[in-house]
Amino acid sequence: MSAPLIEVKNLRRYFGAPAKPVRAVDDVSFSIQPGETLGLVGESGSGKSTIGRTLLRLIESTSGQVLYRGEDLGSASSSRMRALRSKLQMIFQDPYASLNPKMRVKDILGEALQVHGLAKGRKAREARIAELLELVGLRAEHASRYPHEFSGGQRQRIGVARALAVEPEFIVADEPLSALDVSIQAQVVNLLCDLRDRLSLTMLFISHDLDVVEYLCDRVVVLYLGRVMEVAPTAELFARPLHPYSQALLAASPKPDPDPEQKSEHIALTGDIPSPVNPPSGCVFRTRCPHVIDDCASTRPELRDMGQGRFKACIRDDIALVATT
Amino acid sequence: MNSNPTALRLDVRNLSTFFDTDEGLIRSVADVSFSIRPGKTTALVGESGSGKSVTSLSLMRLLSRTDSTQASGQALFTNRAGETLDLLALPEPAMRRIRGNEIAMIFQEPMTSLNPVFTVGEQIAESVRLHLGLDRTAALAHALRMLELVEIPAAAQRLHEYPHQLSGGMRQRVMIALAMACNPTLLIADEPTTALDVTIQAQILELMRRLQLETGMSILFITHNLGVVAHHADDVAVMYAGRIVESAPVRALFASPRHPYTQGLLACLPAQQRKRELANGETRGKRRLYAIRGQVSSPLAPPPGCAFEPRCDHALAACKEAMPALEPAGPQRAARCILVSEAAPVVTETA
Numbered sequence: 250m251s252a253p254l255i256e257v258k259n260l261r262r263y264f265g266a267p268a269k270p271v272r273a274v275d276d277v278s279f280s281i282q283p284g285e286t287l288g289l290v291g292e293s294g295s296g297k298s299t300i301g302r303t304l305l306r307l308i309e310s311t312s313g314q315v316l317y318r319g320e321d322l323g324s325a326s327s328s329r330m331r332a333l334r335s336k337l338q339m340i341f342q343d344p345y346a347s348l349n350p351k352m353r354v355k356d357i358l359g360e361a362l363q364v365h366g367l368a369k370g371r372k373a374r375e376a377r378i379a380e381l382l383e384l385v386g387l388r389a390e391h392a393s394r395y396p397h398e399f400s401g402g403q404r405q406r407i408g409v410a411r412a413l414a415v416e417p418e419f420i421v422a423d424e425p426l427s428a429l430d431v432s433i434q435a436q437v438v439n440l441l442c443d444l445r446d447r448l449s450l451t452m453l454f455i456s457h458d459l460d461v462v463e464y465l466c467d468r469v470v471v472l473y474l475g476r477v478m479e480v481a482p483t484a485e486l487f488a489r490p491l492h493p494y495s496q497a498l499l500a501a502s503p504k505p506d507p508d509p510e511q512k513s514e515h516i517a518l519t520g521d522i523p524s525p526v527n528p529p530s531g532c533v534f535r536t537r538c539p540h541v542i543d544d545c546a547s548t549r550p551e552l553r554d555m556g557q558g559r560f561k562a563c564i565r566d567d568i569a570l571v572a573t574t
Numbered sequence: 575m576n577s578n579p580t581a582l583r584l585d586v587r588n589l590s591t592f593f594d595t596d597e598g599l600i601r602s603v604a605d606v607s608f609s610i611r612p613g614k615t616t617a618l619v620g621e622s623g624s625g626k627s628v629t630s631l632s633l634m635r636l637l638s639r640t641d642s643t644q645a646s647g648q649a650l651f652t653n654r655a656g657e658t659l660d661l662l663a664l665p666e667p668a669m670r671r672i673r674g675n676e677i678a679m680i681f682q683e684p685m686t687s688l689n690p691v692f693t694v695g696e697q698i699a700e701s702v703r704l705h706l707g708l709d710r711t712a713a714l715a716h717a718l719r720m721l722e723l724v725e726i727p728a729a730a731q732r733l734h735e736y737p738h739q740l741s742g743g744m745r746q747r748v749m750i751a752l753a754m755a756c757n758p759t760l761l762i763a764d765e766p767t768t769a770l771d772v773t774i775q776a777q778i779l780e781l782m783r784r785l786q787l788e789t790g791m792s793i794l795f796i797t798h799n800l801g802v803v804a805h806h807a808d809d810v811a812v813m814y815a816g817r818i819v820e821s822a823p824v825r826a827l828f829a830s831p832r833h834p835y836t837q838g839l840l841a842c843l844p845a846q847q848r849k850r851e852l853a854n855g856e857t858r859g860k861r862r863l864y865a866i867r868g869q870v871s872s873p874l875a876p877p878p879g880c881a882f883e884p885r886c887d888h889a890l891a892a893c894k895e896a897m898p899a900l901e902p903a904g905p906q907r908a909a910r911c912i913l914v915s916e917a918a919p920v921v922t923e924t925a
Contacts, residue, residue, distance in 0.1 A: 504804065
């Protein structure tokens with residue numbers, strides 16, 4: 250296996266008073282290989298977006314390391330970080346909030362080029378902007394329009410073009426589809442797939458939509474309350490989840506298929522997600538786990554290698570979990 | 575008013591809602607007809623701007639008069655006593671007796687639809703005092719039973735808490751308790767689980783299913799989530815640009831969608847793509863997703879013919895000429911497409 254492009258080691262991000270912090274991200278480790286699309290899934294409050302932002306140092310980590318090609322981003326100077334940002338880009342969730350409404354499209358894209366000293370000169374810049382717009386399925390004449398003149402799907406294309414303007418190697422896509430309608434989601438998924446293949450991008454794809462993750466990602470990290478529950482290649486995870494939470498998450502997501510044999514078998518989780526200010530001792534999932542035993546309260550389960558690229562943070566190996574989707 | 579014991583719970587006929595705006599008249603809902611059977615769930619499916627929520631608000635007559643709305647058509651509702659009433663023609667006092675009583679509604683965002691300055695118990699009690707004429711103590715006792723009905727833990731304590739003290743899932747349970755308080759015969763649920771996480775969504779859907787079995791109420795389920803539709807609806811009406819383009823029983827709709835828009839909507843789901851890949855023994859993600867091209871036309875400048883024509887892969891010249899009618903397309907099915915109505919005789923022969 251080649252060297253990973255991105256390595257996350259024991260990443261922690263706590264918010265609020267140090268005496269009683271919100272443990273948004275608590276000891277998370279994973280790596281992403283060049284060209285790989287890694288899915289980050291979990292419910293709200295699981296720390297998905299915080300991880301995405303901490304990775305690009307849009308927010309600072311509390312402890313732990315993020316390595317890009319072996320270089321620790323946390324100790325990079327601000328000028329070094331600025332240079333690195335041309336390699337590390339982000340696509341945001343809300344295409345309405347993430348584009349400056351007072352800027353024309355050519356200025357939104359042009360600013361990114363200017364900051365990184367790319368496509369210098371008016372002619373070169375205009376040519377590059379036209380090229381970028383065509384790359385994401387828009388037309389060159391769209392450059393002189395404002396964001397409000399576009400639909401949600403088109404705005405997300407502009408967001409993608411802005412991320413690609415600086416020729417990045419790695420993209421964090423934070424729920425890029427969730428603000429879009431189903432028929433438009435498919436267009437953006439196809440766009441992301443095409444660009445990933447054409448530009449050999451590495452991607453961290455953050456989503457709560459398991460169907461899209463199954464379609465788009467090579468491997469998946471399942472998060473719950475700021476901790477990693479399971480890491481697995483996508484096909485294996487969806488065929489046979491190893492962690493009780495992964496299983497429940499897959500079962501809870503209704504498939505668009507009214508077959509009666511799929512209708513009855515819901516493993517509904519009881520209760521709510523606990524507060525990250527005061528997470529349960531031991532395994533954070535134990536308060537909702539159908540397979541909980543006494544030891545779950547006293548032992549914090551480590552992420553264990555289960556072979557074939559699979560890892561899980563659960564002390565129980567004696568339960569047979571079946572995929573229900 | 576006439577009595578009809580085998581009537582549909584709700585029979586909507588040619589509902590149209592127009593908004594008079596500065597930019598011109600907007601047809602938000604046009605010529606919408608669908609029905610809901612007693613004890614069953616009809617799902618109203620569509621993307622944003624398709625007119626789903628305006629349909630439900632028109633039925634409840636909750637659109638404000640300042641919007642200069644014009645609603646027309648009929649909404650024949652059969653109440654507990656078996657009388658059939660036209661919701662759109664009732665005098666306001668009669669409508670007020672139905673709202674929150676015979677017909678209850680739950681909304682997408684439980685934080686903004688509960689009053690932040692009253693305890694959840696007071697909010698439920700208000701509705702039962704109004705509609706059932708209970709006194710304060712009896713109403714609070716009733717509110718407690720409702721919280722227990724929706725499986726809220728420590729209900730006696732929650733009764734005296736404010737909405738901000740509850741989680742999103744708990745708030746939606748309170749909304750359902752509030753809706754169930756007067757034992758409605760029709761529950762209108764407008765994207766009730768869209769703001770919730772999937773594991774919480776599963777709990778809420780299970781609760782709604784249980785309550786429907788226990789009370790025999792009908793549900794109008796408004797959603798954009800086809801997975802939820804597949805598992806929780808009996809009948810489905812698909813909306814596009816303010817009109818129903820296809821209606822069918824749920825299994826029939828997913829097994830053989832007739833309208834090109836429904837076909838596209840189902841085909842563009844990653845889960846459906848995965849199913850096709852598995853069926854053909856292909857590896858994952860090697861095929862592009864089917865995508866419906868383009869986007870919905872502006873309601874201010876609708877195309878002259880079929881609203882879906884500019885995005886349709888099967889469009890003919892005739893599609894540009896006139897909006898097709900919603901025509902029968904097989905048993906309990908209808909579709910608004912000239913290609914389907916041409917094929918319809920073949921379907922009825924084999925059926």
